[in-house]
Amino acid sequence: MTQVSERLVRLLNMVPYFQAHPQISHEEAAAELGVTRKQLLADLNQLWMCGLPGGGPGDLIDLDFDGDNIEVIFSAGMDRALRLTSPEATGILVALRALLDVPGMVDPEAARSAIAKIESAAGSTLAVDDPTPAESASAAAVRAATRTAKALSLEYHSASHDAVSTRTVDPIRVVLVGDNSYLEAWCRAAEGVRLFRFDRIVSAQVLDEPSNPPEPAVAAEPDTSLFDADPALPSATLLIDRSASWMFDYYPLRVVRELPGGAFEAAMTYASDAWMSRFVLGFGSAVRVLEPAALAARVRESAVAALHAYEDG
Known part of the structure; x- marks a missing residue:
């Protein structure tokens, strides 16, 4: 699945995109936006429930996508350029810099580009003490495999067994639990969903085969029971x-x-x-x-x- 940040950017651009491409077909839109038709329909249904404060029918974005084509009926102002106040710009900059410190959550180059553009538009920079560390090769591989729906070969250090194991996994999503980012994936050896903490991934290699986790595993919410006390363990x-x-x-x-x-x-x-x-x-x-x-x-x-x-x- 795509990361939250990528989907948010896509949703924010959809209304002006569909206004610029009236009556575009589902297949053409999905191809140009780089998503599957299933994901496009999920995005359209999500967008259909967004809009201005109030939440009434007249405040929400209205789209016609029941047939073969997509048309914007009411944009709810999403076709206007976003203007940030200074506090809003600072808040976004702080959030982006915080995300850069969490491996795998965002594309570092895209985030740095967004930071530079916001700083340029605001006419000032947000001072930071230390430069953001470069993304590790393993984090980049995990993020790429998750984005492109490819299987992964991982060398992973298990803290509970103090050992490194090699396993093939089918990525589902990247999740943030506490202050750490995890890859949620279907582990083929264990035949179950597992969470792999980024800083314990020794190495990761994208395989030339599609990621194919079972549909129920993809549809389920991330399982964070790993972080609760397990009554089966001492x-x-x-x-x-x-x-x-x-x-x-x-x-x-x-x-x-x-x-x-x-x-x-x-x-x-x-x-x-x-x-x-x-x-x-x-x-x-x-x-x-x-x-x-x-x-x-x-x-x-x-x-x-x-x-x-x-x-x-």
Whole structure:
């Protein structure tokens, strides 16, 4: 599916486009707009429900597209050039720059071009401290495959198993959950929909075959249950020192309570005791296991064994 930003731009241009091409056929319009006829009809139905404040029939864009041709009956002012106030322009610039920091959500070159045009029209620039980092090759490949409906070969690092696997997927859409962007795709090996976090995609290659996810998977809303506590998985309660509070930006942790001095008690689900033990040990004294007792004992035994290994050396 196309990204939200691409569809919004297309919808904003549709009314003047159809006014400039009266009685154009569905097939011709879909070809020129670069979408399928099914997507064109979805866009027309969406546009048909948009318009001026008030929401009454006389305020909404009116289109005739039931037959073989498309005609604009009422434009609701969408044929007039958009004029932005200074605060509106600044708000759009801030939003565009924020999207540039989220891998895969927008075409960086298109966003930078839009920023330059808005800044030029506004007669000023929005100061930023750091330049936007270049898009990674894997993010560009994922975005291209999603846009062109091509299958992907991914090398992906699974945080729960601390391992890299290779899998072939059929992209569905790019979604934003919290502060991270994910590829929602049909994983052929797992035979199910999976979410792949962009910063854990080691490499991505667009394949010369169409993406073909099952229709129910495409029609369904993005499944973010991955980010909720899974009752089928064990959960650990961790005591996280203030010095390690950055963990909340990178790992699926849920704050149980905040303690004096900036420490936290947090819950985290995990796939195996072995992985969780290694994970906690990597933080030294900054992270301790409070529960379950068996996991705390395993971490303690592993730490003691490591110290003995150094002593023996």
